[in-house]
Amino acid sequence: MLLSSLGEKKMKYWRKPLDADKVKVPHGTVRIVKDRCKGCGFCVEYCPRNVLEISDEFNVKGYHPPYVKNEEDCVNCGLCELICPEFAIYSILEEELEEKDEQ
Amino acid sequence: MNEKHPMDYLLREDRIPHIWCPGCGIGSSVSCFIMALEESGLDLKKVAVVSGIGCTGRVAGYVKLDSFHTTHGRAIPFATGLALANPDLKVIVYSGDGDLIAIGGNHFIHAARRNVNMTVICINNFLYAMTGGQVGPTTPLFAKASTSPYGNFEQPFNLVHLAAASGAVYVARWTALHLRRLTKAMVEAFKKKGFSFIEVISPCPTSYARRNRLGDGLAQMKFYHDNSIIRHGADPKDTDIGFQTKIVVGKFIDKERPDHYTFMTQELEKVTGGKK
Ligand SMILES: Cc1ncc(C[n+]2csc(CCOP(=O)(O)OP(=O)(O)O)c2C)c(N)n1
Ligand code: SF4
Ligand code: SF4
Ligand code: SF4
Ligand SMILES: [Mg+2]
Numbered sequence: 001m002l003l004s005s006l007g008e009k010k011m012k013y014w015r016k017p018l019d020a021d022k023v024k025v026p027h028g029t030v031r032i033v034k035d036r037c038k039g040c041g042f043c044v045e046y047c048p049r050n051v052l053e054i055s056d057e058f059n060v061k062g063y064h065p066p067y068v069k070n071e072e073d074c075v076n077c078g079l080c081e082l083i084c085p086e087f088a089i090y091s092i093l094e095e096e097l098e099e100k101d102e103q
Numbered sequence: 104m105n106e107k108h109p110m111d112y113l114l115r116e117d118r119i120p121h122i123w124c125p126g127c128g129i130g131s132s133v134s135c136f137i138m139a140l141e142e143s144g145l146d147l148k149k150v151a152v153v154s155g156i157g158c159t160g161r162v163a164g165y166v167k168l169d170s171f172h173t174t175h176g177r178a179i180p181f182a183t184g185l186a187l188a189n190p191d192l193k194v195i196v197y198s199g200d201g202d203l204i205a206i207g208g209n210h211f212i213h214a215a216r217r218n219v220n221m222t223v224i225c226i227n228n229f230l231y232a233m234t235g236g237q238v239g240p241t242t243p244l245f246a247k248a249s250t251s252p253y254g255n256f257e258q259p260f261n262l263v264h265l266a267a268a269s270g271a272v273y274v275a276r277w278t279a280l281h282l283r284r285l286t287k288a289m290v291e292a293f294k295k296k297g298f299s300f301i302e303v304i305s306p307c308p309t310s311y312a313r314r315n316r317l318g319d320g321l322a323q324m325k326f327y328h329d330n331s332i333i334r335h336g337a338d339p340k341d342t343d344i345g346f347q348t349k350i351v352v353g354k355f356i357d358k359e360r361p362d363h364y365t366f367m368t369q370e371l372e373k374v375t376g377g378k379k
Contacts, residue, residue, distance in 0.1 A: 033106040038125035041321045046280075063125065082138060082282040085123060085130025085320075087108045 028076025028091035030068045036088035039063035043080040043089050049073040052080065052089075110137045113147075115167050122161060126320020128279030128305030129159055129226055133166070135282055136197070136224070139289035150193045153182040155202035158233045158307075159226040162197040176206030179214045179223070186220045190364050193293060194221040200241040201231040204260060208240065215269035217363040218297040224289070225262060225300070228307035236310030243346040247314045264339040266300040267356050273299035274339065274356035278327040279306060281352060288354060297362040304350060317347070 030051060037059055044052045044066050051074045055067040066089070068074075074091055081090040108114075114137075123129050140147065147168060154163035156175035163170035173181045178196045186194045196203070203211050203225050214221065230248045231237040238248035238255050241262065245254040266274045273295045277285040285303060292299035306312065306323035317323055327350065334342075335353040342351040361369070 031106075033108055035106075036108075036120055038120075040126040040319075042126075042131065042324060045321055045324070061120070079282065081109070082134050082286070083131050083280075084134060085127055086121075087110050087114060087119060087130070087134065090109050 026076045027072075027094045028074040029094045030071065030074055030080065030089065030091050032065055032067070033088045034065040035060045036086045037063055037065035037084075038086055038088075039065065040085060041066075042083045042085070046083055047080055048077060049075055110134065113137045113140065113167050115165055118165055121165055123158060124307075124309045124320075126306060126308040126323075127158070128228070128303070128307070128320065128323070129162070131279045131282065132224070132226060132285065132303050132305060133162060135286040136162075136289060137166075139286045139293065142286065143290045143293045145193055145293060149191055150195065151182075151185055151189075153178045153185065153194065153196045153198075155198040155207060156233070157199035157202045157231065158228075159197065159199035160202055160233075176202055176210070178202065179207055179210035179219075179221075182221050183210075183214055183219050187364060190220070195293070196221055196223045198223075198225065199232070200225055200227040200229065200262070201237075201239045204262060204265075205231075205240050208260075212265065212269040215266055215271045215298045215300070218270055218272060218360055218366075220297055220362045220364055222289075222292045222295070222299045222301070223266075224292075225302050226305045227262060227302050228305050229311050230307070232307045232310040236314055243344055243348075246311075246346045249310075249314065259344070261339065261343045262302045263300070263342055263355055266298075266302075267339040270298065270360070271300045271356060272297040272358050272360050272362075273354075275300075275354040276302040276304065276342065276350075276352050278304040278324075278331055278350065278352060280324045280327045281331070284333075284352075291354070291357070295357075296365070297360060304344070304352075315346075 051070050052066040053069040054064050059065050076091045076093045152163050152170040154160040155178040163172045178198045182194045182196045236249040238251040240260050242255045263274050263276050275288040306320040308320045331350045331352050333353050334351050339355045
């Protein structure tokens with residue numbers, strides 16, 4: 001209920017399905033401004049595609065920033081950008097990949 | 104730190120990183136705020152942000168807009184002056200529950216009563232976070248604060264009920280986790296003429312959660328996820344927040360009523376026939 005509403009913003013980039021069993025899914029590239037991160041874990045927890053993971057690396061402030069674990073799964077929903085309290089992460093629309101609708 | 108972020112254009116970058124603790128929800132609400140400003144299509148030259156004092160009060164100092172960091176409790180009277188002198192300005196008050204509802208409580212109810220043209224965004228973290236977590240008029244019954252170590256035994260205000268009863272034309276409550284809905288509420292509130300109010304329930308791991316053993320910011324976000332009930336149009340009197348009880352969120356009020364400035368000038372003109 002809640003999660004489905006979290007990442008609607010970039011839905012305007014979504015195209016209508018071309019036919020019944022295929023949809024166009026946008027693909028994003030994640031950018032992390034590592035030294036701004038305070039390691040809260042919000043982005044990691046709420047990314048709907050499980051793209052992110054906390055790294056072992058330390059940033060300048062001594063926090064562990066996230067890293068991109070599954071870049072190919074990012075759908076450019078923009079949730080990480082919105083939930084990050086530090087303005088430290090965002091995604092860019094990369095390309096649209098055709099994907100089987102799993103539903 | 105030369106790497107850029109898409110929201111930087113509305114941030115005073117020289118002040119980032121901000122002072123907010125890891126896992127604090129204020130920053131997430133500001134992301135929503137920046138997104139809402141963008142989506143609303145408002146002329147950013149005609150937007151002013153006014154804050155009082157507190158952790159939330161820092162917002163005015165981080166956004167690259169005409170912004171005013173006023174004294175404790177006085178964001179609304181300052182904003183009232185701005186709104187009356189500049190009827191075309193979109194005035195947005197962004198402050199904490201203590202600032203707006205304790206020391207600033209009278210200003211809050213009277214600005215809503217008069218329907219002064221402004222949007223008030225209140226980050227409710229249930230206490231005075233900045234000064235060490237003292238109990239305040241929003242602290243839930245039985246919650247611990249630094250000045251209520253055995254628990255709070257005073258009935259808190261329900262802010263959406265207070266705003267609605269005082270006459271606000273738009274009243275909503277979301278948590279810092281309801282990112283899209285909060286953003287949408289902000290856009291709606293910005294478009295409203297008159298007094299609009301959004302309460303944002305927000306994690307404060309350092310002052311509120313620590314004392315009440317609620318874990319970190321993420322644990323509080325998870326609590327919101329599991330315990331928020333969306334009930335648009337609910338009667339605000341039925342939306343009290345208890346200590347770790349369910350949180351009713353949604354848009355509760357969206358109505359029309361002439362705003363203070365418009366009504367005053369219009370009625371005055373009737374009486375004076377336009378003579379000054
Ligand atoms: C006149 C005056 N009284 C008291 C204070 C001390 N003071 C600073 S911030 C604050 C409370 C802030 O609480 P809130 O508005 O909820 O903001 P938060 O820090 O929780 O975001 C108080 C009492 C002050 N700065 N000025
Ligand atoms: S934009 Fe962010 S939250 Fe959305 S899928 Fe990509 S990494 Fe996850
Ligand atoms: S949400 Fe932001 S601050 Fe928190 S872990 Fe992710 S990048 Fe870091
Ligand atoms: S004390 Fe609480 S409200 Fe203030 S910055 Fe820290 S977590 Fe946020
Ligand atoms: Mg507070």
